[in-house]
Amino acid sequence: MTIYFFNTMDRVREEFTPVKEGQVGMYTCGPTVYNYAHIGNFRAYIFEDLLRRTLEYHGYRVTQVMNLTDVDDKTIRDSRAAGLPLAEFTAKYKQAFFEDLKTLRIEPAEHYPAATAHIPEMIALIQTLMDRGFAYQADDDSIYFSIAKCPGYGKLARIDLDNQQAGVRINADEYAKDAVADFALWKAWDEKDGDVWWDSPWGRGRPGWHIECSAMSMKYLGKTFDIHTGGIDNMFPHHEDEIAQSESANGCRYVNYWLHCAHLMVDGDKMSKSAGNFHTLRDLSARGFHGNELRWVLLGTHYRKKLNFTFEAVEQARISLQRFRELFRRLQQEPKPGAATPAVTTAVAALRQQFAAALADDLNVSEAFSALFGLLRESNRILDEGSCSDADAATIMDQFHDFNRVLDVLDFEPGGTEVPAEIMAMAEKRQQARKTRDFATADAMRDQLKTRGWVIEDSPNGWRVKPL
Ligand code: AMP
Numbered sequence: 285m286t287i288y289f290f291n292t293m294d295r296v297r298e299e300f301t302p303v304k305e306g307q308v309g310m311y312t313c314g315p316t317v318y319n320y321a322h323i324g325n326f327r328a329y330i331f332e333d334l335l336r337r338t339l340e341y342h343g344y345r346v347t348q349v350m351n352l353t354d355v356d357d358k359t360i361r362d363s364r365a366a367g368l369p370l371a372e373f374t375a376k377y378k379q380a381f382f383e384d385l386k387t388l389r390i391e392p393a394e395h396y397p398a399a400t401a402h403i404p405e406m407i408a409l410i411q412t413l414m415d416r417g418f419a420y421q422a423d424d425d426s427i428y429f430s431i432a433k434c435p436g437y438g439k440l441a442r443i444d445l446d447n448q449q450a451g452v453r454i455n456a457d458e459y460a461k462d463a464v465a466d467f468a469l470w471k472a473w474d475e476k477d478g479d480v481w482w483d484s485p486w487g488r489g490r491p492g493w494h495i496e497c498s499a500m501s502m503k504y505l506g507k508t509f510d511i512h513t514g515g516i517d518n519m520f521p522h523h524e525d526e527i528a529q530s531e532s533a534n535g536c537r538y539v540n541y542w543l544h545c546a547h548l549m550v551d552g553d554k555m556s557k558s559a560g561n562f563h564t565l566r567d568l569s570a571r572g573f574h575g576n577e578l579r580w581v582l583l584g585t586h587y588r589k590k591l592n593f594t595f596e597a598v599e600q601a602r603i604s605l606q607r608f609r610e611l612f613r614r615l616q617q618e619p620k621p622g623a624a625t626p627a628v629t630t631a632v633a634a635l636r637q638q639f640a641a642a643l644a645d646d647l648n649v650s651e652a653f654s655a656l657f658g659l660l661r662e663s664n665r666i667l668d669e670g671s672c673s674d675a676d677a678a679t680i681m682d683q684f685h686d687f688n689r690v691l692d693v694l695d696f697e698p699g700g701t702e703v704p705a706e707i708m709a710m711a712e713k714r715q716q717a718r719k720t721r722d723f724a725t726a727d728a729m730r731d732q733l734k735t736r737g738w739v740i741e742d743s744p745n746g747w748r749v750k751p752l
């Protein structure tokens with residue numbers, strides 16, 4: 285099946301053809317390990333997880349590289365504030381990050397190179413840029429990339445180079461879009477860096493953020509590789525600068541497909557540490573939300589659309605997951621002995637086809653979820669009819685496992701207390717009644733639930749049903 289991706293470089297949907305048949309090299313900008321990642325960051329990592337699992341589902345062997353930025357302006361600033369050596373400070377957040385990946389069921393990448401373990405590679409790449417005349421040492425002893433020497437500069441972000449001020453230099457790792465200027469490849473040591481420095485042909489210092497990704501992607505994936513991903517905020521300056529460095533040094537195309545995800549939003553603003561409007565996974569876990577419920581929410585909206593985070597959406601995911609658990613229980617208990625029904629086999633095959641085609645179409649996850657729900661409905665229908673055979677149930681369960689190879693939101697082991705579908709339906713009816721201020725119905729539903737041994741627990745984050 286042909287796969288299509290929206291390539292940010294060309295701003296169009298393009299057929300995917302890898303450099304090496306059957307294999308995909310993919311680079312993902314990873315976390316800056318100076319704090320716990322927030323769920324906005326995890327939206328990006330979950331989109332990348334969907335991408336790699338989709339490629340695997342379609343038969344590709346994926347080599348994914350995700351860097352760990354463990355030296356930059358922020359890690360140095362905060363490790364000094366904490367009074368800890370840089371490596372000790374970042375180790376804690378690296379470990380937390382890997383724990384969070386597990387909680388969210390994100391498949392591990394093949395390589396997680398840390399910036400501090402690749403300084404010689406970065407120095408070698410900077411040396412090549414110096415030798416080829418793309419970089420220079422300035423009065424402050426730092427090494428800068430000269431964008432005037434790079435005619436293609438700005439091609440990814442489509443920035444207007446006419447606004448460029450000749451000779452203006454930027455030393456910060458992150459800078460705004462209007463700051464089109466020469467950027468630092470190697471930053472000469474200053475007292476803000478404390479004891480963080482490495483020796484180089486240009487004196488003591490440390491690498492800039494952008495050179496890290498150019499050097500490490502080249503080491504693990506080669507000079508030209510298939511896919512580079514990140515959140516849309518990484519496009520400029522970070523990815524633009526990566527392209528400039530890599531293509532100038534290597535004289536060949538850097539990346540064939542650029543994929544960027546839109547932001548996770550809160551009340552109309554991007555979720556970010558600096559805005560203070562963020563939730564870490566740990567905060568949410570402490571409030572009783574499960575990894576797969578959050579994964580469902582972060583996965584469920586197409587990656588190029590902004591996603592507004594709400595607790596109602598997490599509650600909705602919880603209810604949906606409950607429906608699947610209830611169905612799996614029925615599929616274990618209700619089928620009668622018998623052979624496969626051709627109509628069921630055909631319907632399951634059609635849903636599999638719908639699912640595979642949806643993902644191949646630039647990761648159309650809503651359509652993939654609709655195949656998942658299609659299978660839920662079809663299964664409930666034949667169970668209600670009493671026409672589901674053992675063999676049908678087995679076909680259906682196999683298909684749910686197959687969908688879950690990509691989505692990985694379902695739980696097949698009966699865990700926790702299962703809420704029967706009718707109880708869930710009453711709870712939802714009560715919720716609906718409360719919304720429309722029909723308190724009589726709402727109270728009646730609550731009482732009925734009580735007589736059946738269930739209670740609705742309300743909290744500022746939503747509601748859930750639990751045994752009385
Ligand atoms: P950082 O640690 O800031 O370098 O970000 C790590 C990754 O998370 C990058 O790919 C960012 O683009 C991405 N990211 C940051 N904030 C958000 C957000 N609110 N929504 C989606 N992705 C984000």
Ligand code: ZN
Nearest residue numbers: 313314497522
């Ligand atoms: Zn990067």
